[in-house]
Structures are given as C-alpha cells and as structure tokens.
Amino acid sequence: MISKKVPLDKIKESEKWLTSKYGTRFFEESVPKYEMAESGMPANAAYQLIHDELNLDGNPDLNLATFVTTWMEPEANQLIMENVHKNFIDHDEYQQTAMIEKRVVNMLARLFRVPEENSFIGVSTIGSSEAILLSLLAHKWMWRERRKAEGKSFDRPNIIFGADVHVVWEKFAKYFDVEARVVPMDSRKFILNIDEMSKMIDENTICVGAVLGTTFTGQCDPIKEINDLLLHIKKDKGWDIPIHVDGASGGFIAPFVYPDLEWDFRLEQVRSINVSGHKYGLVYPGIGWVIFKDEKYLPSDLIFNVNYLGGEMPTFTLNFSKNSDMVLAQYYNLLRLGKEGYKKIMRNILDNATYLSKRFVETGIFEELNSKMFLPVLALRLKEPVDFDVYKLSEKLRERGWIVPAYTLPPNAENVAVLRIVVKENFSRDMAEMFFNDVMNACKALGETKVKKAGVKTEKEHPIC
Ligand SMILES: Cc1ncc(COP(=O)(O)O)c(C=O)c1O
Known part of the structure; x- marks a missing residue:
C-alpha cells in the first residue's frame, strides 16, 4: 500500500533526511516551463531536474556533425571553472587576462607567417562568424575610404566568394548591405571555380573570400591561385583587392601538417585571417580569432574607445561582454601542446x-x-x-x-x-x-x-x- 505523501514543509526536521531528493515533491510535479513559479526549489532539485532533462540531448562525443571541440584536459576544465565568472571585456579589472589575449594574438599572427616588420593586430571573438563579420567590415571601410579619396562612387560595394562558404558570408552581405557575388561550385572539384570568379571582379569589389577547408567537403579553395589573379589585376588595373582567408577549421591544421602550403600572410593579397579556437584550436565553444596582417588594414574609425570600465579602452568587437574562460583555455592549449603537440594531434x-x-x-x-x-x-x-x-x-x-x-x-x-x-x-x-x-x-x-x-x-x- 502506498502511504499518503506529506508535503516537504510539513515533514519534521529530523525526518527530512530519510529520503533522497527524488523523494521530494519536486519530482512528482511538472516543472515550470513557460512562466516563473511564485516560489523556487532547493538547489539540488533544480540541478537534478535540468541534468536529467538534458539526457535527451545527443552525446557530444558521438556527434560527428560538429567541428567544435567536445573534450579538453582536466587541467583546462579547472582553469575554465576558475575563470568563468570574469567578464572578458573588463580589461581594466582583469588586466592579466587582457595581456593573455594579446599573447595569443601574437602567437597566431606568427603561426600565420605575418612578416616580422609588420604591426599586426588581432582580437578574440566569440567564434569565426564574428571574426569574419569584423574583418569584412574592415575591408568594406577600407574600400570606401579609398574610393572617397579618389573622388569615385562608393554606393555599390560587392564581395566575391564561392558557394562553398559558411552561411556567415551571406549574412555579412545582407546585414551590411554589400552585394554578394557567389561563385557557383565547381561541379567536379566541389570548391570555388577560379575562372568563374575572375569574371565577377570589378573596381567595387571590397574583398575576395577563400576558405581553408570548406564546411561542406573539407577541401581547400585555390588560395594561391586567387592571390596570383589579384596580383595580376592590381598590376593591370590598379585595383588592390584584399583576400580574407576563412581558416575556421584549417587555420589550426595547415600550419602544423602542411607547412609548405602557401595560404597565409606569405601571400601578398591575404590581409586578414580568421580561425575558430573552438574547432581544431581544441577549445570548447565559443572562441574565435581574427588577425589583420597590419594595423593599416583595420580602419581606426571602427575602433571605439570606452572609458566606463576604468581606463581608456579600445574595443573592436560586435558584442561586448563574454567569458574570459575560453581565451584562457586557448592559451592553455598553446602552452601545453606547443607546435609539436598540435602537430601530433593533427596527424x-x-x-x-x-x-x-x-x-x-x-x-x-x-x-x-x-x-x-x-x-x-x-x-x-x-x-x-x-x-x-x-x-x-x-x-x-x-x-x-x-x-x-x-x-x-x-x-x-x-x-x-x-x-x-x-x-x-x-x-x-x-x-x-x-x-x-x-x-x-x-x-x-x-x-x-x-x-x-x-x-x-x-x-x-x-x-x-
Ligand atoms: C569554414 C567555416 N567558416 C565559418 C564558420 C563559422 O564558425 P563559428 O561557428 O566559429 O562561428 C564555420 C563553422 O563551421 C566554418 O566551417
């Protein structure tokens, strides 16, 4: 016979411990889903209810759909938990974290073979999407300033990329009012078709996009050939059209396993590169990076200075607050693995x-x-x-x-x-x-x-x- 349940608040103090959390009323009532309840519940009940519900999610370790990291070392997990409560944007309060971001930018710029004499610049982002939006905005600004200075029209910018790009490229064109000229896929090679691309370029092209490892098939766009074509156009017509390389996945693979492949700042027209720290950078989501070959390619007009967090602080991001944890986790991996470690894992x-x-x-x-x-x-x-x-x-x-x-x-x-x-x-x-x-x-x-x-x-x- 099932005895009648006594509400938790009516149970004597000494008897409360005679059952587990599953013996309390919170596990025989529906949980509030669409409207907050008047009163809450014990921490262990709230935790367990959500924890159990999430068992319905797929298993991240069996998720072969995602490029995003699903495992890190226990020491990295510890570092993440220790810093999860720090808002990354508060540079004045968390100066060492800001310093560490700069160190990572330095390491990545050099990994991407930036010329030593350059004053490169870069920033951490929430992922490659934000990184791509930021760099394409910079290229739009650069193009517009150049056109203004030459006394030419600047109302019809276009951007060229292959149909093999991630959706964020199309988002950029739509959100920031730039005509997208999408090169159809080469139906035999499944990457950008350079002959088709060359027909789309004109003086209003703000940038050409190239993917170092596409989302669709994992292949690489012909970046060196695009660079050669743009150099030819620069010489012939005087149009200095930059390449942005989307190294979301390939940016942490190519430097380690294909060191001779020319895709990075060694190429003259490659002016900016993004990489997802949370893909083959081996960090949990969300961390991305964008690096500009030289600060002259990032118009100062796009950098805002704010003073409400303490000192004067330059900011060049689409969002503001975010965790510090993944920036630090990225630095952890770079220290922990070094080039040799990354190389072994990628192999x-x-x-x-x-x-x-x-x-x-x-x-x-x-x-x-x-x-x-x-x-x-x-x-x-x-x-x-x-x-x-x-x-x-x-x-x-x-x-x-x-x-x-x-x-x-x-x-x-x-x-x-x-x-x-x-x-x-x-x-x-x-x-x-x-x-x-x-x-x-x-x-x-x-x-x-x-x-x-x-x-x-x-x-x-x-x-x-
Ligand atoms: C080639 C490429 N670019 C950009 C992105 C967007 O990256 P994120 O998810 O880091 O914003 C992805 C994501 O899969 C990608 O594969």
Missing part, C-alpha cells in the same frame, strides 16, 4: 580520418569527395545503384547514438547528397572501427547486399576468441 586525427575513408571506399558502396583529405572530414556519397539514401542511413545511425548529417551540396552540385563525418581529437581508431561497423550494420539493415559481397566483416560476425 592522429588525419590518420584516423584517412583510415576510415579508405575502409568506406573499399566497400564499393561509397565514394569519397575529400579524397586528398585536407581537413579530417569525410564527405561520402553513395555509389549507384543503392537501396537507400544518405538521409535514411543518417537516421539509422542515430539508433546507435551517432550523429552524422546528410545534405546536398550548394549550386552547381546540388544533385550531390553526402554524409559528412568530422573526425576530431577524441575520435580514436577504436571509435573509428566501431563507427565503421555500425555503418555497415546500418547499410545491411537498410537492405544493402554489397556489405557481404565486399567481404566486410562486422564485429558481430567475427568469431569470439
């Missing part, structure tokens, strides 16, 4: 991605679009004919907890549907093998017969020793 990630890609291709069921494996990203398309599509496969994999997006590529490759797998630091070879087996099992369950024909043995079919 492991790329090796695991290459291994996985090879296994998928060997089955005869999949084709790899990112075969050169620039970013550790698999963009797999199904070979015809198949009994299912990538969307069904993605759905089926969710049953095992894997989060793998399926989508179509942008124009001119909109008929290509891919399954994208982003390989990250905490995706070991062991995890890769388990993932492969789960994909094979899913293919089989969806009716694919090639799994057997290709001689692929899933773990379940191996004899137990």
Whole structure:
C-alpha cells in the first residue's frame, strides 16, 4: 500500500533526511516551463531536474556533425571553472587576462607567417562568424575610404566568394548591405571555380573570400591561385583587392601538417585571417580569432574607445561582454601542446580520418569527395545503384547514438547528397572501427547486399576468441 505523501514543509526536521531528493515533491510535479513559479526549489532539485532533462540531448562525443571541440584536459576544465565568472571585456579589472589575449594574438599572427616588420593586430571573438563579420567590415571601410579619396562612387560595394562558404558570408552581405557575388561550385572539384570568379571582379569589389577547408567537403579553395589573379589585376588595373582567408577549421591544421602550403600572410593579397579556437584550436565553444596582417588594414574609425570600465579602452568587437574562460583555455592549449603537440594531434586525427575513408571506399558502396583529405572530414556519397539514401542511413545511425548529417551540396552540385563525418581529437581508431561497423550494420539493415559481397566483416560476425 502506498502511504499518503506529506508535503516537504510539513515533514519534521529530523525526518527530512530519510529520503533522497527524488523523494521530494519536486519530482512528482511538472516543472515550470513557460512562466516563473511564485516560489523556487532547493538547489539540488533544480540541478537534478535540468541534468536529467538534458539526457535527451545527443552525446557530444558521438556527434560527428560538429567541428567544435567536445573534450579538453582536466587541467583546462579547472582553469575554465576558475575563470568563468570574469567578464572578458573588463580589461581594466582583469588586466592579466587582457595581456593573455594579446599573447595569443601574437602567437597566431606568427603561426600565420605575418612578416616580422609588420604591426599586426588581432582580437578574440566569440567564434569565426564574428571574426569574419569584423574583418569584412574592415575591408568594406577600407574600400570606401579609398574610393572617397579618389573622388569615385562608393554606393555599390560587392564581395566575391564561392558557394562553398559558411552561411556567415551571406549574412555579412545582407546585414551590411554589400552585394554578394557567389561563385557557383565547381561541379567536379566541389570548391570555388577560379575562372568563374575572375569574371565577377570589378573596381567595387571590397574583398575576395577563400576558405581553408570548406564546411561542406573539407577541401581547400585555390588560395594561391586567387592571390596570383589579384596580383595580376592590381598590376593591370590598379585595383588592390584584399583576400580574407576563412581558416575556421584549417587555420589550426595547415600550419602544423602542411607547412609548405602557401595560404597565409606569405601571400601578398591575404590581409586578414580568421580561425575558430573552438574547432581544431581544441577549445570548447565559443572562441574565435581574427588577425589583420597590419594595423593599416583595420580602419581606426571602427575602433571605439570606452572609458566606463576604468581606463581608456579600445574595443573592436560586435558584442561586448563574454567569458574570459575560453581565451584562457586557448592559451592553455598553446602552452601545453606547443607546435609539436598540435602537430601530433593533427596527424592522429588525419590518420584516423584517412583510415576510415579508405575502409568506406573499399566497400564499393561509397565514394569519397575529400579524397586528398585536407581537413579530417569525410564527405561520402553513395555509389549507384543503392537501396537507400544518405538521409535514411543518417537516421539509422542515430539508433546507435551517432550523429552524422546528410545534405546536398550548394549550386552547381546540388544533385550531390553526402554524409559528412568530422573526425576530431577524441575520435580514436577504436571509435573509428566501431563507427565503421555500425555503418555497415546500418547499410545491411537498410537492405544493402554489397556489405557481404565486399567481404566486410562486422564485429558481430567475427568469431569470439
Ligand atoms: C569554414 C567555416 N567558416 C565559418 C564558420 C563559422 O564558425 P563559428 O561557428 O566559429 O562561428 C564555420 C563553422 O563551421 C566554418 O566551417
């Protein structure tokens, strides 16, 4: 027989401890969802209710859709918790944190091969999106000032980028009233088509965008060729058009594993670069960085000076308050890992991605679009004919907890549907093998017969020793 419940406030003080939090009324009542309750609840009940609800979220470690870091070392976690209550923007109060931001900017500028004689400048942002918006604004301002000085019209700026860019590039064009000239994807290479791009450039082009590792397939735009083209145009027509490199993912990979690849400030027209600290910078969200090759490329007009936090403080950001923790966590990784440490991690990630890609291709069921494996990203398309599509496969994999997006590529490759797998630091070879087996099992369950024909043995079919 279930005895009648006595409300918590009526229970004698000495008896309150005879049950756990789950024995209290807060676990047999609906929680306030859309309107605040008159009174609150004990801290442990509020914590447990939210904690339990979040079990319905996907598992971040099985989230192969995201580029964003899902694991950091315990010491980094400790540093983050120790600083989570510091508002980064209060430079006057947290001067050492501000100093550390400058150190990271210095390290990144040098990693991106800024000429030593340059007075480079940079800032931390909430991610690559804010970093890209800021740098493109600077290029718009520079272009406008130049046009004004030359007595020319400055009412029709345009920006050129490939259809392979992240949505933030289109946001910039819309939010800041700049015509977006989008170069259709090369339908065989799935990156920006330079011949098409060259036809779009004119004297009102504020900037050309190039991606160091695209969101769609992980491949790299032809940055050196774009630079060569712009140098030719500069010589021929006198238009000095800057390149902004979107190194959201590639900015922490290329310097370590492709040191000879020219994509950075070594190229004359590359004037600004963004990178996401929270992607292959190996820091949790949200931290990004933007670096200008020289302070002359950042119009002083865009820097505001505020004095309400203590001393005189220059600010060049779209938002104001944010945590200090991820700036510090970025510095932690740079100190802790050094170039050698980053290199080893990036090599492991790329090796695991290459291994996985090879296994998928060997089955005869999949084709790899990112075969050169620039970013550790698999963009797999199904070979015809198949009994299912990538969307069904993605759905089926969710049953095992894997989060793998399926989508179509942008124009001119909109008929290509891919399954994208982003390989990250905490995706070991062991995890890769388990993932492969789960994909094979899913293919089989969806009716694919090639799994057997290709001689692929899933773990379940191996004899137990
Ligand atoms: C190439 C590229 N640029 C920009 C972004 C936006 O980055 P963030 O999420 O750091 O704002 C992404 C995100 O995936 C990206 O892949």
